[in-house]
Amino acid sequence: MFGMRPVASAAPDPGSTSFLGISAWLWPMILGGIGLFAAFQAYYWIGHRLGPKIYASRLGRKIPEDKILKVEAAVRKWGALAVYACFWVPGVRHTLPWVAGVLRISYPWYVVASALGCLTWVPVTYLGLYAVIWGWLELAAQSPLLAVLAALVVLAVVAGFVRRRRRRAAARRDSEKLTTP
Known part of the structure; x- marks a missing residue:
């Protein structure tokens, strides 16, 4: 059949299941990012509502005072940039947002910084973990x-x-x- 081109198959690829046009393996990353963003907003508003009383709460007592003072200093100095940076520092990631609420940093800038943090940290973490897990499973299959x-x-x-x-x-x-x- 000279000059004829192959016809594309109309059958869907079974490995490419999707919902709303997004591959199924991306949904945990998307939902995780949305969940983390929501948690950051809740942390901010809890800190904003309770104010300095949060330091005397059960949560505040779990974190040494010197660490809280360091986080406060970072938030005062860097503002929303500290919010973005906290995504990359384990332990600070879930402390800084409520301290930012206590200090009442600009909420619009806080939202921007936490959204950018989620948009960068979640994919790096998810895809990195995904690669490590699949790499280990491939190693397990071979040996x-x-x-x-x-x-x-x-x-x-x-x-x-x-x-x-x-x-x-x-x-x-x-x-x-x-x-x-």
């Missing part, structure tokens, strides 16, 4: 023993990191006790 060893190495590194941080914190507390009269 279950190597997959177990890789998981054990990762767990050992995380445990070592946590242990090191705890030792440093304990040493810091001990040195503060010695220097405090």
Whole structure:
């Protein structure tokens, strides 16, 4: 059949299920981003409503005062830019928004910064985790023993990191006790 072109198949690809034209594997990322954005708005308004009383609450007592003061200083200095940056710092991500509410930073700028944070942090985290999980599953399919060893190495590194941080914190507390009269 000289000169004839192949006709595209009308059958859908079974691996490309979608809803509203968006691939199914993207929906957890989209919903996670929306959920995180909603949580950031709730944190802001809780801090805004309760004000400094939040520091005496059960949530506020879980976070050392020196850490709250550092977060307050960052919010006072950087404003909405601190809100965006907090997405990339574990532990600060869920502390800074209610401190921003207590300090009553500009809400329109807060919304912009938290939206940009969600739009950048969520895809990086989701796709990075997706790549790691699928990479590990591929390794497990090829060699279950190597997959177990890789998981054990990762767990050992995380445990070592946590242990090191705890030792440093304990040493810091001990040195503060010695220097405090």
